[in-house]
Amino acid sequence: MGMIIIPRIMPRLRPLLSPFLAGLTAMAAFQLPVYSATQVVVAIDGVLCDLTRTLAGSAAEVVCLIPADGDPHDYRLRPSDRRALANASLVLHNGFNLTPAAEKISGSVPDIAVAELAMPSYRGNDPHVWHDPANSAAMVAVVADRLEPLLTATQRSALKARATEAISVLNAVGEWGREQFNTIPKDQRVLVSEHKAYSHLTNRYGLQQITMLDSFTTGGVLRPSSLMKITAEVKGSGAETLFPESLPVSKTMRRISRTTGLPVNGAPLFADGLAPDRSTVGTATLNICTVVNGQGGKCDQAAADELIARWSAIR
Ligand SMILES: [Zn+2]
Numbered sequence: 613m614g615m616i617i618i619p620r621i622m623p624r625l626r627p628l629l630s631p632f633l634a635g636l637t638a639m640a641a642f643q644l645p646v647y648s649a650t651q652v653v654v655a656i657d658g659v660l661c662d663l664t665r666t667l668a669g670s671a672a673e674v675v676c677l678i679p680a681d682g683d684p685h686d687y688r689l690r691p692s693d694r695r696a697l698a699n700a701s702l703v704l705h706n707g708f709n710l711t712p713a714a715e716k717i718s719g720s721v722p723d724i725a726v727a728e729l730a731m732p733s734y735r736g737n738d739p740h741v742w743h744d745p746a747n748s749a750a751m752v753a754v755v756a757d758r759l760e761p762l763l764t765a766t767q768r769s770a771l772k773a774r775a776t777e778a779i780s781v782l783n784a785v786g787e788w789g790r791e792q793f794n795t796i797p798k799d800q801r802v803l804v805s806e807h808k809a810y811s812h813l814t815n816r817y818g819l820q821q822i823t824m825l826d827s828f829t830t831g832g833v834l835r836p837s838s839l840m841k842i843t844a845e846v847k848g849s850g851a852e853t854l855f856p857e858s859l860p861v862s863k864t865m866r867r868i869s870r871t872t873g874l875p876v877n878g879a880p881l882f883a884d885g886l887a888p889d890r891s892t893v894g895t896a897t898l899n900i901c902t903v904v905n906g907q908g909g910k911c912d913q914a915a916a917d918e919l920i921a922r923w924s925a926i927r
Pocket residue numbers: 685740807809883884
């Protein structure tokens with residue numbers, strides 16, 4: 613059998629051939645050049661995966677680390693994540709300590725705290741900034757700015773068009789959100805949830821936020837005196853329902869439901885990332901409709917669907 617000649621692989625063939633190449637590399641007889649047609653961008657947490665994929669289109673390969681339903685707060689990097697990070701030209705994470713694991717990445721690749729750049733004057737302690745669509749729009753601008761140097765001139769102008777449309781859709785979501793919250797009776801504009809994840813949403817739309825776990829438990833334990841306090845606060849707040857962040861509903865929320873007599877909302881909120889099979893806009897409109905409908909307002913789903921369609925049409 614003759615010698616195997618390995619041609620210089622054309623960049624665009626690399627995705628098709630990579631299992632083949634991986635096999636050959638394992639043989640250790642060949643030192644193949646690492647050759648990639650497209651730049652690899654790693655998006656670690658929050659909604660960055662969808663924002664970055666939407667902006668990159670086919671111009672860059674976007675690798676997302678934390679799954680849509682994953683918990684960024686407790687995330688630990690896996691060996692496959694480290695490999696992805698080693699191949700990346702750019703690494704994006706939310707910042708504001710949403711994902712402590714992301715703050716510790718060191719290497720030669722720029723690791724950008726997108727939300728921190730998008731909101732340089734924010735001094736609060738709620739990293740879930742994307743619940744205000746205006747903050748997501750500012751994050752789009754930062755991601756686009758960082759992607760630009762990785763692309764060719766033609767790709768850049770397409771990127772610019774996508775970024776403009778993405779910002780326009782997110783601003784429209786922000787306006788749509790105001791109309792939805794305005795349908796909630798004034799004395800019921802309150803959001804009772806588990807951890808402090810919605811301050812950006814409640815601040816933008818003038819809702820009162822009550823967080824059961826962060827404000828009233830010590831290490832997750834709810835003392836009897838705290839249970840009495842939160843029961844009184846929730847009962848007097850105008851809350852119609854308690855919003856869970858995961859199913860099954862936590863023990864603490866069930867207890868507070870019993871003591872307040874308020875039902876746990878059937879649909880959960882999505883605090884830390886994307887709702888299953890939904891985009892940034894799909895998740896934002898879903899969260900807003902969940903709160904609005906749960907608190908006695910009426911959400912305009914048809915208008916939400918149009919915004920969702922506009923977002924997914926960005927190419
Ligand atoms: Zn969170």
